[in-house]
Amino acid sequence: DGGITQSPKYLFRKEGQNVTLSCEQNLNHDAMYWYRQDPGQGLRLIYYSQIVNDFQKGDIAEGYSVSREKKESFPLTVTSAQKNPTAFYLCASGHTGELFFGEGSRLTVL
């Protein structure tokens, strides 16, 4: 089936650790996005990529890093520099203006 796969669904991290969230899509979309959602809040853009080997910062990129080595993959690393990383992370891909989301990864910092 075509879709967007995020892993892991749930992740616990100790303070000071980097963690990487995986996002893979088989929809042949050029554009991929990472959003963060906090309880009761809307979606905030972390990073996006419109083509392989190129990506741009979104509104809240500090403390995060990404790579786009393949069209299908757009992993997000939450670094120890991110002060408040506990959140729901959503990966999305799209073309012609439509955006489709993965199931999300819930990160909790202990």
Added chain:
Amino acid sequence: QKEVEQNSGPLSVPEGAIASLNCTYSDRGSQSFFWYRQYSGKSPELIMFIYSNGDKEDGRFTAQLNKASQYVSLLIRDSQPSDSATYLCAGYGQNFVFGPGTRLSVLP
């Protein structure tokens, strides 16, 4: 700052009634508008998009766009308890801008 605004709710309607969800946007460069439904703890799912002024209907859902007033709405007819969710409005110009969402509660 490009913004999309929504009333956070909760908006409560009785089962079978029409639910009306509203959204305003600040970026006149936005070309397309999207409504996503998000159940608690789940990811958003696309339910409607609209890019021309006027109405667009899909089953029980009608999206309305008024570019002059920078206003987008979503009507849900014959509301069901399963429609209870948060509805996110998003505009797309150079990139997507999401509103904070309106929480809808349909009471049996």
